[in-house]
Amino acid sequence: MTLGDTSDDSRHQLASYAVTANHSLGRRYDEPPPAFRSQFQRDRDRIIHCSAFRRLEYKTQVFVNHEGDMFRTRLTHSLEVSQIARTVARALNLNEDLTEAISLAHDLGHTPFGHAGQKALNECMNNFGGFEHNLQSLRVVDRLEDRYPEFPGLNLLFETREGILKHCSPQRARTLGQIGERFRDGTQPSLEAQLANIADEIAYNHHDIDDGLRANLLNLEQLLEFSLFRELYELELQRQRDTDPKRMVQSVIREMLNHFAIDLIKSTTAKLHNIAPRNLDDIRMHTGPIVDFQASVREQHFALKRLLRHELYFHHQVVKNADRAGLVVTELFGAFFSDPSLLPPERVVPEMQDEQLKARHVADYVAGMTDRFAFAEYHRIYGRDPIRVTSVER
Numbered sequence: 001m002t003l004g005d006t007s008d009d010s011r012h013q014l015a016s017y018a019v020t021a022n023h024s025l026g027r028r029y030d031e032p033p034p035a036f037r038s039q040f041q042r043d044r045d046r047i048i049h050c051s052a053f054r055r056l057e058y059k060t061q062v063f064v065n066h067e068g069d070m071f072r073t074r075l076t077h078s079l080e081v082s083q084i085a086r087t088v089a090r091a092l093n094l095n096e097d098l099t100e101a102i103s104l105a106h107d108l109g110h111t112p113f114g115h116a117g118q119k120a121l122n123e124c125m126n127n128f129g130g131f132e133h134n135l136q137s138l139r140v141v142d143r144l145e146d147r148y149p150e151f152p153g154l155n156l157l158f159e160t161r162e163g164i165l166k167h168c169s170p171q172r173a174r175t176l177g178q179i180g181e182r183f184r185d186g187t188q189p190s191l192e193a194q195l196a197n198i199a200d201e202i203a204y205n206h207h208d209i210d211d212g213l214r215a216n217l218l219n220l221e222q223l224l225e226f227s228l229f230r231e232l233y234e235l236e237l238q239r240q241r242d243t244d245p246k247r248m249v250q251s252v253i254r255e256m257l258n259h260f261a262i263d264l265i266k267s268t269t270a271k272l273h274n275i276a277p278r279n280l281d282d283i284r285m286h287t288g289p290i291v292d293f294q295a296s297v298r299e300q301h302f303a304l305k306r307l308l309r310h311e312l313y314f315h316h317q318v319v320k321n322a323d324r325a326g327l328v329v330t331e332l333f334g335a336f337f338s339d340p341s342l343l344p345p346e347r348v349v350p351e352m353q354d355e356q357l358k359a360r361h362v363a364d365y366v367a368g369m370t371d372r373f374a375f376a377e378y379h380r381i382y383g384r385d386p387i388r389v390t391s392v393e394r
């Protein structure tokens with residue numbers, strides 16, 4: 001690689017339908033190309049160095065951060081998504097740097113306390129346009145990160161931003177310009193974006209089983225109800241290579257993850273062979289997503305999601321902790337909205353005369369908090385201990 005080389009990946013040939021910087025729709029603010037790195041490597045690097053990325057370390061995935069140091073956080077979740085997505089991207093000759101950038105950024109807009117926090121903040125913002133974490137992730141990289149004199153946000157390439165905006169209502173999409181177009185005209189995002197989306201689901205399906213077992217909220221009997229897990233577990237028993245029950249379960253989880261990743265590579269390859277796209281436009285114009293499992297494995301994937309929803313996400317202890325955490329978000333929003341002088345001085349800006357802008361400003365502040373900072377702010381404002389959740393660590 002020479003100085004000024006902006007090729008997307010010097011290690012191997014990308015497929016003709018992979019995203020390349022040469023055909024990118026570009027950055028919102030023009031910049032000279034990077035030296036020694038590809039354009040998408042630069043996006044990935046900007047994401048890793050931004051403050052919202054560091055805060056993922058102290059944000060809930062399923063278990064509130066202080067419940068135990070062994071559970072996944074948004075940061076380790078994002079790293080696992082990136083690992084899975086990069087493996088598949090490389091096997092499919094897609095743009096690995098872009099896939100990695102999207103994977104690492106996909107959860108930047110998450111509130112403290114996971115989905116409970118988002119639900120609470122969305123309710124607080126009911127009269128002010130709502131709150132949605134995908135849109136917030138885009139808002140973080142487009143506007144809220146304040147690190148460069150030349151532009152707001154991180155000035156990422158269109159294709160990175162497109163991948164970050166995973167979902168969006170057609171109504172909201174109308175306000176977003178070009179980046180929202182696909183939610184109105186039904187076109188598809190790049191394969192790299194489709195891949196990061198599925199890798200997110202593969203990652204949480206598997207690490208939530210692991211965390212659920214660790215927390216004693218899931219047990220082996222429940223997992224054996226799931227036919228794929230049972231098959232792989234019985235195979236492991238037959239092999240008689242291990243007698244340690246914990247390690248055996250780890251082997252099964254690992255093989256299950258491998259099963260989904262390999263099927264994703266094989267069935268996407270077969271689908272690409274049938275469709276024979278010539279370029280990225282053919283991917284965008286295809287009637288539906290192309291990165292997908294074969295039908296029987298897709299059913300297993302959904303069955304695993306259902307199992308986790310019933311047994312873990314709706315577990316009374318998880319729900320109880322989530323409800324309490326949601327209350328912290330609601331009360332923080334209410335306090336800052338009714339008395340903006342409670343905000344740090346640099347956060348009190350003239351636009352807050354407008355109720356709509358004030359609400360969005362407060363939502364940005366609350367959404368950006370880590371779990372423990374939200375608890376600390378709660379203590380500062382209400383003068384009492386934040387609502388403590390029960391520890392579930394073994």
Ligand code: MG
Nearest residue numbers: 077106107200
């Ligand atoms: Mg995620």
